Amino acid sequence: MRxxxxxxxxxxxxxxxxxxxxxxxxxxxxATRAYQDAGNINPRKDIDAFISVAEDYWExxxxxxxxxxxxxxxxxxxxxxxxxxxxxxxxxxxxxxxxGYFNTVALESHGKPSDILTLHDIVSFAMDPILxxxxxxxxxxxxxxxxxxxxxxxxxxxxxxxxxxAKNKGNALSNAFAAYGANVDxxxxxxxxxxxxxxxxxxxxxxxxxGIVIILASDKVATKLNENPVWIxxxxxxxxxxxxxxxxxxxxxxxxxxxEMAYKKAGIMTPSVEVDFAEVDxxxxxxxxxxxxxxxxxxxxxxxxxxxxxxxxxxxxxxxNPSGGxxxxxxxxxxxxxxxxxxxxxxxxxxxxxxxxSDVEIGVAQSWRGIPTATGAVAVLSNYKG
Amino acid sequence: xxxxxxxxxxxxxKGRDIREGRVPTIxxxxxxxxxxxAGVAMSRFLEGxxxxxIVGSSCKKCQRIMVPPRAFCEECFRPVDGYTNVKDTGTIxxxxxxxxxxxxxxxxxPILVAVIDLDGASKGMGILHLLGEIDDxxxxxxxxxxKAVWKLPEERTGxxxxxxxxxxxx
Numbered sequence: 019m020r021x022x023x024x025x026x027x028x029x030x031x032x033x034x035x036x037x038x039x040x041x042x043x044x045x046x047x048x049a050t051r052a053y054q055d056a057g058n059i060n061p062r063k064d065i066d067a068f069i070s071v072a073e074d075y076w077e078x079x080x081x082x083x084x085x086x087x088x089x090x091x092x093x094x095x096x097x098x099x100x101x102x103x104x105x106x107x108x109x110x111x112x113x114x115x116x117x118g119y120f121n122t123v124a125l126e127s128h129g130k131p132s133d134i135l136t137l138h139d140i141v142s143f144a145m146d147p148i149l150x151x152x153x154x155x156x157x158x159x160x161x162x163x164x165x166x167x168x169x170x171x172x173x174x175x176x177x178x179x180x181x182x183x184a185k186n187k188g189n190a191l192s193n194a195f196a197a198y199g200a201n202v203d204x205x206x207x208x209x210x211x212x213x214x215x216x217x218x219x220x221x222x223x224x225x226x227x228x229g230i231v232i233i234l235a236s237d238k239v240a241t242k243l244n245e246n247p248v249w250i251x252x253x254x255x256x257x258x259x260x261x262x263x264x265x266x267x268x269x270x271x272x273x274x275x276x277x278e279m280a281y282k283k284a285g286i287m288t289p290s291v292e293v294d295f296a297e298v299d300x301x302x303x304x305x306x307x308x309x310x311x312x313x314x315x316x317x318x319x320x321x322x323x324x325x326x327x328x329x330x331x332x333x334x335x336x337x338x339n340p341s342g343g344x345x346x347x348x349x350x351x352x353x354x355x356x357x358x359x360x361x362x363x364x365x366x367x368x369x370x371x372x373x374x375x376s377d378v379e380i381g382v383a384q385s386w387r388g389i390p391t392a393t394g395a396v397a398v399l400s401n402y403k404g
Numbered sequence: 405x406x407x408x409x410x411x412x413x414x415x416x417x418k419g420r421d422i423r424e425g426r427v428p429t430i431x432x433x434x435x436x437x438x439x440x441x442a443g444v445a446m447s448r449f450l451e452g453x454x455x456x457x458i459v460g461s462s463c464k465k466c467q468r469i470m471v472p473p474r475a476f477c478e479e480c481f482r483p484v485d486g487y488t489n490v491k492d493t494g495t496i497x498x499x500x501x502x503x504x505x506x507x508x509x510x511x512x513x514p515i516l517v518a519v520i521d522l523d524g525a526s527k528g529m530g531i532l533h534l535l536g537e538i539d540d541x542x543x544x545x546x547x548x549x550x551k552a553v554w555k556l557p558e559e560r561t562g563x564x565x566x567x568x569x570x571x572x573x574x
Contacts, residue, residue: 040443046476053481062481089479131491143434153431374470 023240023247024232027360028128028206030349031228032197035132041077045230046089052148052231053091057243059122061091066082066120071107071127071152076351078133079240080220087179090126090145090231103384104230105355105395109253111234121236122243128229138227138299145390150262158222158302160389162214164267169216171268172311178322179303180207184220185331186339190346190373193299195360197226198347207303217230221303230356232363236402248366251380251398252286254279258392265392270305272394273312274385279395281314284398286380289314294378295336295365297358299345299394303321304388309384310338313396332373342375355385359397366401427539442542443444445475448487450562458556460490460525490524492552493573497521497530501541516541520550520570 030044039047053059070086079085083099086092100107111123131137132372135143141157145158166368169176169301181204190199202220233243240247256275259265278287287291298309307321315336316324329334330338341347350357362381365371379401387393421427442450445461449472452459461473461484468477472488476483499518505511516535521528531566536553538544550570 037441038444040441040446040475042474043443043445050481059479062479075436078436078440088474089476091478091481093478128440133440134440135433135439139435139437141431143436147432148430154429 019116020367021237022112022113022250023235023237023249024399025235025240025244026052026054026059026231026233027363028055028231029195029228029360030162032195032350032357033228034197034224034226034348036130036227037132037195037231039203041128041130041133041229041257042085042089044130044227045086045126045231048128048279049090049124049126049230051230052233055244056233057115059243059316061124063389064122065091065124066096066150067114068092068095068124068262068276069111069126070097071104071113071125071352071356073101073352076129076131076280077145081277083335086126086397088181090124101183101282101389102352103355103393103395104353105253105359105383106255107354108250108359108397109255109395110234111232112250115234115236117138123234125234125356127353129353129375131225131228131252131349131351132227138309141389144347146260146262150390156214156267157212157214157389158217159224160262161302162217165217165302166215167309167337168269170231172319173323174252174304174307174319176210177220178325179308180204180218181325182303182306183345185325186306186343186345188341188342189332189373190342193342193347194371195228196342198315200340201206216304217304219347221342223301223349226350228348228353228357230353230360232356232359246367246401247403248288248363249400249403251285251330251400251404252280253395253397254281254283255395256393260325260390260391268310269318270308270386270394272392273309273386273396274314275315276394277382278398280382280396280398286398289382290336292380293336294380295375296338296382296384297341297343297361298347298382298384299353299354300303300339300345301349301386301388303345305386306343309386313382313384316400332375337375340375345346354388355383355395358383358385359399362397362399366399422547423440443475443529445473445484449473452489453564453566454560454562456492456557456560457489458489458492458522458531458552460529469524471522471529471531473526490522492522492554494520494522494530494550494569494570496544496546496548496550497528499535499544514541516544518544518550518570528540533564533567534569535571543572
């Protein structure tokens with residue numbers, strides 16, 4: 019069976035606003051960098067298929083797919099759009115190459131939330147129109163309810179969530195792609211405005227504009243395009259129920275199932291030992307803890323303690339979100355997953371600059387589709403083909 | 405009813421039954437609003453319209469003058485080399501006569517729409533716009549020469565409607 023590698027990454031962003039550039043120009047810039055990174059590949063003839071990940075309501079277009087080809091070099095070529103998180107797009111690209119019909123696939127995702135005037139109304143529009151929408155309110159109250167139940171059931175604490183904010187915003191200071199790096203401590207977090215009890219304002223990732231393009235290749239061509247390919251060892255995705263009335267509020271079951279699928283493919287039996295570092299969804303502070311536990315990087319109720327003991331810091335035994343996560347880099351809508359993935363690739367290549375981790379061989383990237391979904395995806399990557 | 409089955413069992417519903425609440429439904433009007441950044445190429449285009457000019461962009465590699473302008477050449481996948489004005493005259497590439505308005509209502513005075521290959525732009529490139537000052541649409545011909553009719557400078561706002569329509573050049 020052929021193996022699949024990531025041979026190119028290109029990023030533009032992340033910034034709180036980007037009035038100087040259109041989404042097309044943003045995508046062109048990210049794509050140009052990715053093709054350059056993949057051995058200066060020419061997309062007009064060297065890329066076999068293209069995938070974009072986009073959601074019409076985030077873009078403000080019906081059938082947004084049609085606005086994609088030009089800026090990726092995909093005119094008159096083979097392209098489709100995946101509506102989902104961008105790691106689900108990665109899984110799709112991975113499978114395309116696995117079929118044997120494609121040797122190179124370009125995967126694109128971007129977010130330009132600064133173009134959206136009514137961001138939370140669009141999130142509300144994702145809620146059930148019969149049962150939930152008529153109640154009104156800001157949809158992020160869903161996160162407040164989940165945080166409350168998660169902390170209550172697992173024994174992780176309010177202060178440990180605050181430590182996530184301090185760590186991730188701190189990590190982001192050495193990440194040039196990050197929009198919201200800052201020196202904050204637990205006290206600053208606890209003094210932040212209460213927004214959705216027990217969630218404070220500073221614990222909610224802020225929207226950011228940016229785009230990422232990833233080039234995938236089969237083992238047949240990977241090393242020709244990049245002498246440091248990063249191998250995709252496994253991918254997984256899963257959905258729990260959309261029902262807010264009946265879903266599990268204490269655990270991220272979607273992430274657990276997605277991780278089990280990816281680990282099985284990657285041959286990982288004991289993630290807490292075998293995984294060297296992870297980039298996980300931290301749209302809200304507590305999500306990092308919840309996702310660490312779902313990914314079996316620790317036992318239930320232990321994630322907060324590991325955070326408190328510094329285990330998840332850059333110099334710790336199990337660094338989590340060395341990039342700064344979304345709390346530090348910003349929330350780029352559907353590109354969130356590729357934002358996680360890009361950091362795993364850079365770390366495994368040894369190109370993460372000041373925040374470079376030492377001796378890393380296996381990294382995990384995990385995404386969540388955000389409020390009000392219970393869908394997530396996981397990718398396991400390694401710099402060893404093995 | 406189909407050809408074979410004349411009567412389905414049960415009670416048939418009319419649109420009125422739904423509108424008048426005899427069938428349970430739920431109504432929601434989303435509040436979705438956007439303010440797109442026009443970006444490098446489209447900002448030049450819109451600023452050009454305000455000045456009564458149609459701006460294109462050029463690629464030295466494929467030698468095309470592209471309208472509407474873009475920041476990159478999608479054929480060659482490289483940044484464009486510059487921006488240049490094209491003429492506000494051109495020829496009709498294709499057209500249609502629309503007897504239906506935006507709200508799907510029937511209209512007596514049809515809306516004339518056309519894709520116009522602009523003079524100075526590469527073949528097959530130009531503008532989609534309205535046609536005007538045409539008494540009988542049957543006089544519209546493929547390849548017919550047309551010219552932009554602009555709003556007064558003080559009325560222009562930097563939008564595609566700064567051009568009112570294109571009219572025949574005779």
